[in-house]
Amino acid sequence: MAAYAQWLMAQDSKFAPLKTLQGRIWQQGYASGELRGQVYDDVPRALQRWRRQGKQIYTYSSGSVLAQKLLFQSTCHGDLTLLLSGFFDANIGGKTTDPSYRKIASQISCATREVLFFSDAAAELNAARRAGMHPAVVVGPGHPDLRAHAEYAAIRSFDEVYP
Numbered sequence: 001m002a003a004y005a006q007w008l009m010a011q012d013s014k015f016a017p018l019k020t021l022q023g024r025i026w027q028q029g030y031a032s033g034e035l036r037g038q039v040y041d042d043v044p045r046a047l048q049r050w051r052r053q054g055k056q057i058y059t060y061s062s063g064s065v066l067a068q069k070l071l072f073q074s075t076c077h078g079d080l081t082l083l084l085s086g087f088f089d090a091n092i093g094g095k096t097t098d099p100s101y102r103k104i105a106s107q108i109s110c111a112t113r114e115v116l117f118f119s120d121a122a123a124e125l126n127a128a129r130r131a132g133m134h135p136a137v138v139v140g141p142g143h144p145d146l147r148a149h150a151e152y153a154a155i156r157s158f159d160e161v162y163p
Contacts, residue, residue, distance in 0.1 A: 046158035
């Protein structure tokens with residue numbers, strides 16, 4: 001079993017059960033204080049501003065919902081989960097397939113055309129666009145430079161979004 005899990009990780013697999021297992025392992029690391037969630041400084045400012053503006057904020061990650069919650073609970077900026085409206089993971093579907101984005105919109109009772117979606121992965125941006133969302137590419141520290149994708153608005157800092 002361990003060898004199979006290691007093989008999946010070596011393949012950068014987004015297999016939902018693997019992500020669930022990783023989340024449970026990380027839970028121990030976060031509980032012990034060995035792990036801390038890392039977010040850029042613009043993230044908590046943006047989350048707070050968007051919540052004040054009445055925006056709903058969701059995350060969609062190949063990491064499990066548990067892993068997302070652990071990360072956002074343990075940042076040096078404090079517990080950011082209080083600013084988030086919900087979490088989605090691979091259980092909703094693959095991040096590169098447009099039905100996943102339609103399911104998310106349905107679950108949050110929102111039309112896809114009302115959703116602004118951020119990513120640094122071209123395949124995810126394309127899927128969100130096919131679903132009818134408004135994708136924006138995140139360009140900045142730790143993110144590849146996707147400015148070649150001129151069809152997407154480029155976000156260099158979340159301070160630029162709904163200022």
